[in-house]
Structures are given as structure tokens and as C-alpha cells.
Amino acid sequence: MMSTTKAHIKISKLIYKEKTDLLNESESDILNAWKHESEENRSLYERLVQDLDLDSKKKEYNQIDSEQAWKKLEPQLKTETKVRTLFKEFVRYAAILILPLAIGGYLVYNAIDSVETYDEVWVDNITPGTQKATLILSNGETIDLEDQQNQLIKTTEGDQLKNSDHKLSYDREHLAEMSTKWHRLVVPKGGEYQLQLSDGTQVWLNSDSELKYTDRFIGEDRIVYLKGEAYFDVAKDKEHAFIVQTNRMDVKVYGTEFNMMAYDDEELTQTTLVEGSVGVHLKNESGIVEKMMLEPNMQVAYNKGALKGELRTVKTSLYTGWKDGRFQFNDEDLGSIMRKLSRWYNVKVFFQNPSIQNIRFTGEMKRFEDFSTILNLLELGSNVEFEVKGDVLIVNQKI
Secondary structure (H helix, E strand, C coil): CHHHHHHHHHHHHHHHHHHCCCCCHHHHHHHHHHHCCCHHHHHHHHHHHHHCCHHHHHHHHHCCCHHHHHHHHHHHHCCCHHHHHHHHHHHHHHHHHHHHHHHCCCCCCCCHHHCCCCCCCCCCCCCCCEECCEEECCCCCEEEHHHHCCEEEECCCCCEEEEECCEEEECHHHCCCCCCCEEEEEECCCEEEEEECCCCCEEEECCCEEEEEECCCCCCCEEEEEEEEEEEECCCCCCCCEEEECCCEEEEECCCEEEEEECCCCCEEEEEEEECCEEEEEEECCEEEEEEEECCCEEEEEECCCCEEEEEECCCHHHHHHHHCEEEEEEEEHHHHHHHHHHHHCCEEEECCHHHHHCEEEEEEECCCCHHHHHHHHHHHCCEEEEEECCEEEEEECC
């Protein structure tokens, strides 16, 4: 199939560049993702690197006349100019790797007339997200935190808030001596932000998310309301429970770390526990339908359609990696992956065929990577290809 051929040409090129110290950071990410995609890829790579004698391969390469080879093949191919471009690319890199690759059954052309050009996806107008958010006070005042970095913000309500290094902090000593006031921190698509609440709890808000909270906690419980996704490192206080409420799930803790995802466009609402313990209440319109307790490395996933919760043991980094600047996917469907990328890169996604969303992908990539590199990684690791028109990403299945 053509998709396999394209991928192997690219991998041969990356291995060659790695061995000749020409590999840049983005290309290194692509090669590493391919290596970790399967045990077969890892084993093949190790064999290739071990067997690859570049000095002798370079001698073979230098003896190859790509122009002469093309003249011999051209009458048989009768194809467009793009085939000529690819053939030269193939000769240039695959000539060095062809012998060891053939051992593994890769890069062997049984039907050269099926060759098409290998085109990487290049995107200039779509960039990774940045640290940005808007603070909305109870009196309706809005504060653009991106415009007021490294400043002490004095609100019209009398609070003084520290906004430094893309983190908004509430210090009890600088809050107005009045009744508590509800604030909202809103992070748009293409953004993320960190928040320190007045009790010392640390919150990381993901793209397209919102947290509603009081400037100070007074009373029996510390209650916040979440839309979207956030990671919580809750300050310990055995006397005052910390409660996160969403439309379908409430989480009650006294001091722990966990990730919570509650996007409206996701079928599942998830809480993933990193350390400590949490109590989870699953809800519908009528009230609580189920109660669960989580231990570290456990997750509850609540299906909003089926009104059913599933408790499972998970690798937590798959659900918390975004906080540390990485996307991690393990046999995840493309629909879910593209929703995450859509929020972070602020791009609209259109699937030519809805069934493409069910294609699975495993891999890891940097969250601040160029969008082009992300798309090329996905093309390399799955049977899809992309086309970008403005701020719309069109997803097709390879033929």
C-alpha cells in the first residue's frame, strides 16, 4: 500500500540523518514516536542501527547515478514529474539503507509503478497554545491576564492579586475584608493557565476551560465549579473538604492530586487520581446516581449517555501529561485526539468520513511542537492524511 511506502521512505531518511548527526529536534520526535509505536518498529530500528555501516553504504551511494537510473525507468513509468522527485529522494536515502532494511522486509519496491511523491504537511498559520486567560469578577469586570503579566493586580472589589509567570495567585493577606466574592478564570481555546487559590491549592487549567471559585474560602467546604479540564494539587485541610463540581460528577477530597476532564463535547467525564484518595459522586439531572472511592492510579469514567460509571486502573501520565507539556496517547481513537488538538491549536477539524474517527493511535509528542510535526507524526503512525485550509483541518483516510 502507498501509505506504508511513504512512511518507510521517511523513516529511512530520518535514520540516515540521525546517523549523520543531521537530525533536528522535530525529526527526532517523529523518529522516536515511530520507534515506540510497536515492538516490531523498535526491534527493526535496533537491528538497522547495529547493522548499518554508513561508510560502506556511502561508497555504494556515491556509485549510484540517480539520473541514469531515472532514464532507464522513465519510459516504463510514464508518470508525472512528481514521481521523478520521489525517485531521486528514494535513491538518495534508501540507497544507503536498502540492504539492512530489506532484511526486515521494509523499503522493498515490488511495484515501482505505484510510487507517488511523499509530501509532508506544512502549516504556518496554526501555532501551539500559549499561557493566556481572562479573569471575570463578581461585578462583571474583566481582566486580560496576558496583558498584565508580572504585575500586582488591584481589582475594583478591593482585592490585590499577583499575576506572575503565567500564574494568578490569591494571598489572604491581600484580599479585601469583605464577604466572599465569586470569580471566574476563563481559558480560551489555544490557551492554558495556572491558578493558586487562597487556601494554597494549585490548579492548572487546560484549553477551553473555566473555573468558578470564591476569592477566599469561608465555611465548612471549599467549593469550586469546573467546565473543561483541570489538574488539582489540593492543599491539605482535614477540617474543610475541597469539592469540585461539574455537570455530571462531583469530587470530594481533603488534600490530594488529581486530573478532572468535563468538556461538554466529550461523551466521558473523567477523574484520574495521582495520589491520595477521593470520593466521587456521579450525577444526572435528578441527582446522585452512584458513589465511588478512588485510590492512586485509578480513574472513574462516567458515560453521560449511558449514565454509567466505570472504575479502572490507568497510567496516569496519559491523562495528566498535558500539564507537563506532552501529549500521550495509548490506543486512543482519532476523534478524541483531534478534539484535544483542536482545543490546543485552536483549529476546526473536519472528517471527510466519520468512520475515520475510530482509527486508533499510540504515541507521544511535545505539546508545544509545530502543528506540522504533530500532523506528520499522526500520518506516520496511522492510516490518515491531512489537508489544512485556513483554520480548518481536513482529515482523510489514506487510499
